[in-house]
Amino acid sequence: MRLAIYILIATAFLFSTCNQKAYLFTSFHEPADEGLRMLYSEDAYHWKDFNCVFLKPEVGEQKVMRDPSMVQGPDGTFHLVWTSSWKGDKGFGYASSKDLIHWSKQEFLPVMQHEETTVNVWAPELFYDDVDQQYIIIWASTIPFRFPKGAEEENNNHRMYYTTTKDFKAFSPTKLFIDPNFSVIDAVIVKRAIKDYALVLKDNTRPERNLKVAFADNPFGPFKDVSAPYTKKFTEGPAVVKVKDGWLIYFDSYQDKSYGAVKTADFKTFTDANSEIAIPEGHKHGTIIPIKKSFLKRLKKSLKTEEK
Template identity: 30%
Template sequence: MYVVSYFTDADEALHLAYSHDGEEFAPVNGGRPVLRGTVGTGRLRDPFIGLGPDGLFHLLATDGWTSPYIVHATSADLVSWSEQRLVPVMARVQGALNAWAPEFFLDRATGLYHLIWSSVVEPGATAEGRDFEHLTQDHRIWHCTTEDFRTFSAPGIFFDPGHSVIDATVRELSGGGFLMAFKDERGVNDIATAHKDIHLTTFDVPGGPYATPNGPVTPSLAEGPSLFRRDGDWIMIFDHFLEGRYGAVRSRDGGAWEPVLLGLPEGMRHASVLETSASVLEVSALDALAAR
């Protein structure tokens, strides 16, 4: 079973849709949010859901454009959620102006969960008056680690290719190592721009070294990639953020990619796909929400 979490421009809150085949996704709760932000800015942008060490679903989300915190909550069924809290991932980093698109993945070799996100760090600068929504900033991918989602290591740079990058997402490879998709954030928000597209790399150990990036594997003006497996293929979805639509590509080996059609909710922004089993997720709960 596949569950996609997303927000919309009209409602920066947690929305869900699900699919039994990884092709057609049905919005739950009539397309309305299943959870609204209650801490920080009250926004839940770029929501990501994964399984934590306690067997619960852990939600991470962006707390607005210029917050150095990320939002965290847990759920046993994706319907009822714990009290939300702010994790100060960049709050103690001098010059940190934001913390965008948080996700996490497990390094089975160490048992540590790596939280990753995008941040601009400019000591002596301020986020006040910066047009983060429309103008490119100098981002890098940052991370910290945790065993329990209660205590976290100090943050540090996770991926720095020498230019601005955002929206990293990581999946474990069956033969060992990891596959990471990310957005090359150079360029401008114009259809004729260079960059502003999705690339991929691999690594054996979190923090690198990284293989030479493969890409771009999408057109320009794409962001928010998410990877999942379906019938032996890699599927990657991504947000055509200025066109108000979603795209998708597939690959057998993670190297060569081709377009694929999926049925995804309208208005979806910066989505993440969770693969889970019916034995873990109470499917009837989402079925009931979808039927409303």
């Protein structure tokens, strides 16, 4: 009897250990024509590069892969969206995978085709809405002379738009997601609790070009109470991950070509976390996805990656 109990305890421990969290961080390298890269971590602070390209871009006018955003659905499928051109495209790229090795055929999703003067479609971001069991995709686009602007040019006056889907085959009509009365890009929806959401965003106006946060009681907003900036100028591409004692918000400090992070418990007070993180050189912004350690182990084995 005692032996059986020991076996059960040992089995439970091994099962829990194998399924502890690890993390993937989608990435790309400039000039963004190689395709999807990824980092991995077991603590969300210290990252290593797989040193390979997972998916080469095949869609869009320029056929690049910038700002890759990925989420894992309830069935285990990974869904990926990305910026496919700097300008000219009225949509973005999409592909899916069960194991991150074998991918579906790439598709171009023409979400802004109905707006003839659309300048661009930047940084599509995926969010899984577990309440309505659907995916929300948000992105930044410029439609000249549609909204008031500051010092920036008309072709750089962005607002956030969105569509929803349950299966990546049928999509809801594109709608305006947020107009905070300034040019906004690189927004990320974060669910903090039931009916408690934060929107981490970049104020892209001159002279701001920094990160701020807004709040709402559902993932569609309206997001209000936009904060003061909590990063310096010339920062963008926020990636948010839950850690033991709060949240880490990573960002691309693109002027000085470095990567930074802040830590927060309430999205109101932020502390510098740069001394606590390690990011490989060349990494450009994407999203962070919690996974099981057992999945990471299988992935590394499949890729036969040598840890850097």
